[in-house]
Amino acid sequence: MEDRFPTNYSILLSGPPGVGKFEYLVERIRDDLRKGERVVFVTLDSHPNEIRARAKALHLDLEAVEGKSFVFVDCYSATTSERPETTVGKKTFLVSSFSNLEGIGMAMSKAGQEIGTPVRIYFYTVSTLFLHNSPQAIAKFFQIVTSRAKTNLGFILYAVQEGVHEPMTMNLLRSLVDGVVEMRFTDGMEHEVRVHHMRGYQVDASWHPFAQLPEAVVSR
DSSP: OOSSOOSSOEEEEEEOTTSSHHHHHHHHHHHHHHTTOEEEEEESSSOHHHHHHHHHHTTOOSTTTBTTTEEEEESSGGGSSSOOOSOBTTTEEEOSOTTOHHHHHHHHHHHHHHHOSSEEEEEEOGGGGGGTSOHHHHHHHHHHHHHHIIIIIEEEEEEEETTSSOHHHHHHHHHTSSEEEEEEEOTTSOEEEEEEEETTBOOOOSOEEOSSOOSOOSOO
């Protein structure tokens, strides 16, 4: 299989803070857009402007494709004192709060309908939800949204912060997705990535150095 995740599939990306999860997502999104895919980015940790700036620093201009093949679901802005962006609608779908789990799911669906399905959804990061909701509520949300995404929208990848959740919580999240990608620091503080497993596929589960993205972490 090629070095891409299949449609109608769910992935959990786990790794400690600062290991490069955002950079990993940017390379995935870059590849998706090059191949004519449509992308929904659900941001909980940063303002869309920060995401745009960080992506641009990695040579990905999101503004050039927003409203066409890329849209934000913005769960961050409503929790700050800032006024929401004026580009609400085609570019950005606002969610009222982190605790509005149903609203997050609905915004994802609306975003997918806006640019047309199938879409590839990137959720950055699910860890933020644990500060505002019970683990039971998040597990239910996670299961419902994953099922909805795979059935009606396409592909979904959730980033999660390793080391800040109880092992039972991480095991639960891992059990609710089709595959897991892991990132880590080596003893020398180098960055590495691997595909731990993918349901229905044989994968290369060895660790690879991570600069932006290894050329092939999924076996062909």
